[in-house]
Amino acid sequence: MSGLVLKLAPNERVLINGAVIENGERRSKISIRTPNVNVLRLKDAIHPDHANTPVARACYVAQLMLSGDVEMEQGRQQLIVAIEQLSQVFDDRDSRLVLAEASHHAVAGAAYPAMRKLRELLPREARLFAVRAQ
Numbered sequence: 414m415s416g417l418v419l420k421l422a423p424n425e426r427v428l429i430n431g432a433v434i435e436n437g438e439r440r441s442k443i444s445i446r447t448p449n450v451n452v453l454r455l456k457d458a459i460h461p462d463h464a465n466t467p468v469a470r471a472c473y474v475a476q477l478m479l480s481g482d483v484e485m486e487q488g489r490q491q492l493i494v495a496i497e498q499l500s501q502v503f504d505d506r507d508s509r510l511v512l513a514e515a516s517h518h519a520v521a522g523a524a525y526p527a528m529r530k531l532r533e534l535l536p537r538e539a540r541l542f543a544v545r546a547q
Contacts, residue, residue: 475528
């Protein structure tokens with residue numbers, strides 16, 4: 414049984430099934446042997462005030478699923494709807510591939526991989542908003 418291996422930087426924080434764990438002053442590795450554990454590196458977390466764009470809000474829904482702040486099925490449905498809405502805006506080939514992968518993960522209830530894929534769209538979204546502002 415292999416499990417998930419987290420490599421943590423000094424003083425890095427991680428949320429594991431709702432519990433915040435902070436690493437010590439040295440780099441370390443943690444092996445998580447239990448399957449289906451919700452893990453979120455807090456450096457990857459989006460503050461609620463920064464979930465102010467469609468992609469950031471979709472990432473935030475996945476984050477709420479990981480933190481246990483929303484019931485998994487409810488969060489899964491919200492995430493699927495958010496991804497569907499994003500697919501109406503991001504119509505280039507690369508974005509479509511990212512959204513397809515994120516959708517696959519969301520349907521499977523895999524919040525972290527869905528969030529990771531959606532985060533790839535944040536720079537593209539920022540460029541779209543920058544072009545619109547001109």
